Amino acid sequence: MLITQLKSKDAIASLAQGKTFVINCHGCKEVYFPEYQADELQKELAAEKDITEIMTRDYICNPDHLQLQLEKYMDKVKDADTVLVCSCGVGVQTVAKYLEEKRVFSGCDTYPLPGFQGVTPQELDCAQCGECYLNYTGGVCPITACSKSLVNGQCGGSKNGKCEVDKDMECGWERIYRKLEKLNKLDTLKHPTKVRDYKKPFDFSTKDGE
Amino acid sequence: MRLTELFERGEFVVTAEVGPPKGINIDHLIDEVNTYLKDRVTAVNVTDNQSSVMRLGSLATCKAFKDEGIPPIFQVTCRDRNRIALQSDILSAAMLGIDNLLLLTGDHTTLGDHPQSKPVFDLDSVSLIHAVKQLESGVDLAGNELVGEPPKFAKGAVVSPCSDSVDVQLAKMEAKVKAGADYFQTQAVYEPEKFIEFMEKAKQFGVPVMLGVVIPKSVGMVKFMNANVAGIHVPDHLIEELKKDKEKTKAGITGVEITARIIKECKDYCDGLHIMALGWESKVPDILTLAGL
Numbered sequence: 001m002l003i004t005q006l007k008s009k010d011a012i013a014s015l016a017q018g019k020t021f022v023i024n025c026h027g028c029k030e031v032y033f034p035e036y037q038a039d040e041l042q043k044e045l046a047a048e049k050d051i052t053e054i055m056t057r058d059y060i061c062n063p064d065h066l067q068l069q070l071e072k073y074m075d076k077v078k079d080a081d082t083v084l085v086c087s088c089g090v091g092v093q094t095v096a097k098y099l100e101e102k103r104v105f106s107g108c109d110t111y112p113l114p115g116f117q118g119v120t121p122q123e124l125d126c127a128q129c130g131e132c133y134l135n136y137t138g139g140v141c142p143i144t145a146c147s148k149s150l151v152n153g154q155c156g157g158s159k160n161g162k163c164e165v166d167k168d169m170e171c172g173w174e175r176i177y178r179k180l181e182k183l184n185k186l187d188t189l190k191h192p193t194k195v196r197d198y199k200k201p202f203d204f205s206t207k208d209g210e
Numbered sequence: 211m212r213l214t215e216l217f218e219r220g221e222f223v224v225t226a227e228v229g230p231p232k233g234i235n236i237d238h239l240i241d242e243v244n245t246y247l248k249d250r251v252t253a254v255n256v257t258d259n260q261s262s263v264m265r266l267g268s269l270a271t272c273k274a275f276k277d278e279g280i281p282p283i284f285q286v287t288c289r290d291r292n293r294i295a296l297q298s299d300i301l302s303a304a305m306l307g308i309d310n311l312l313l314l315t316g317d318h319t320t321l322g323d324h325p326q327s328k329p330v331f332d333l334d335s336v337s338l339i340h341a342v343k344q345l346e347s348g349v350d351l352a353g354n355e356l357v358g359e360p361p362k363f364a365k366g367a368v369v370s371p372c373s374d375s376v377d378v379q380l381a382k383m384e385a386k387v388k389a390g391a392d393y394f395q396t397q398a399v400y401e402p403e404k405f406i407e408f409m410e411k412a413k414q415f416g417v418p419v420m421l422g423v424v425i426p427k428s429v430g431m432v433k434f435m436n437a438n439v440a441g442i443h444v445p446d447h448l449i450e451e452l453k454k455d456k457e458k459t460k461a462g463i464t465g466v467e468i469t470a471r472i473i474k475e476c477k478d479y480c481d482g483l484h485i486m487a488l489g490w491e492s493k494v495p496d497i498l499t500l501a502g503l
Binding site for chain 1 (some may be wrong): 320332333335339374375379384385388389
């Protein structure tokens with residue numbers, strides 16, 4: 001199981017730049033999602049920001065399903081400057097992969113809970129590490145797409161765009177760099193040094209409805 | 211003597227890399243360093259379980275060199291230790307008077323002789339540089355105060371100027387500079403024009419860069435590097451040149467000549483030289499003489 005927790009209001013507000021299309025995933029039963037809080041926060045956000053649509057669906061981690069769900073909104077999606085996804089890390093990565101040309105941001109951090117895992121696409125993964133880096137990396141997860149889980153950039157081991165550990169695996173940081181380059185957002189890499197926080201207890205006091 | 215002080219004086223710093231043995235006897239290594247390197251290089255850089263192959267520790271070897279009057283550079287990788295052990299070892303180095311560091315992420319464990327081991331990578335090269343900078347300011351990475359005078363280091367880092375994705379490498383270099391890297395040494399260069407082009411772009415960061423060279427020992431070795439070692443590309447014309455070495459039984463002289471030539475072509479564009487002899491330490495004096503250093 002996994003739990004998603006909304007990032008702080010300030011963090012989310014700073015992500016929602018320009019016309020913002022919001023996707024909520026109240027997907028599988030294996031994921032706890034803060035529905036009530038997300039709803040409240042998005043209402044507040046809509047008062048201050050240019051939120052063009054709030055779409056709530058399930059299983060956005062299934063690429064075919066996602067495509068189907070987004071079909072009738074594609075005009076709004078194309079028009080948006082930002083797509084803000086409130087889901088687990090797999091959902092965010094699926095949207096970022098599908099909307100290659102868009103700035104896709106995560107409104108949530110994902111934490112693990114012991115127990116049954118939902119059905120997730122094999123090529124994308126969320127390590128439920130509790131500190132979602134997808135907003136710095138163009139929606140490509142540096143924890144799972146990089147063999148060393150590096151958060152500050154490429155190691156010296158990439159050759160011809162492939163990982164030093166597995167020559168069939170694309171270098172995660174090569175993918176991140178090319179994605180940010182495509183988005184014209186290479187400035188994102190100029191953030192201060194990241195030191196991973198392995199002690200990120202989920203704050204149960206903020207559970208939905210309490 | 212910290213390398214940073216030498217760079218500040220405008221000296222062209224020359225270092226050489228050696229690997230500790232897989233065992234506890236280092237008499238042979240010390241003899242080699244004394245014979246071939248001591249009077250020719252500024253400092254000797256000691257690898258940290260290079261290529262993820264378990265060996266005698268870098269710190270202990272650095273201490274042995276220091277006792278011999280050979281200035282050491284302590285290489286530290288993030289592969290085998292978490293942030294507690296890394297900071298502790300770096301403080302230990304300072305206590306032993308070892309104040310030159312080279313801070314690296316490290317190769318993945320699966321590439322070495324203990325592929326079953328757990329890779330750590332609690333920190334990466336950038337956050338490790340940041341951690342050392344914190345120690346220098348008198349607090350550890352968690353913000354706890356150190357007792358007494360804080361340590362002071364020359365914080366080295368690496369970059370691959372001839373990488374097939376040099377723009378990605380430059381972005382990482384910038385992150386390292388921002389985190390506090392004082393100087394850089396490069397992955398082996400065989401294409402001076404690419405290195406010079408890289409240096410044009412790296413100038414903006416305002417930190418000294420040492421040209422990295424690996425002596426091409428044989429055709430087999432360079433073909434292996436081309437196929438397997440990231441950031442290294444030996445062009446065909448050099449491979450052809452090396453083939454002649456065997457024909458004329460020059461026994462490595464061609465590799466020495468090539469290395470000296472690369473150094474000559476690049477030295478005006480950088481601040482120092484780092485020689486990775488990979489066991490051919492005996493060739494280093496000839497290379498330096500041929501290169502006019």
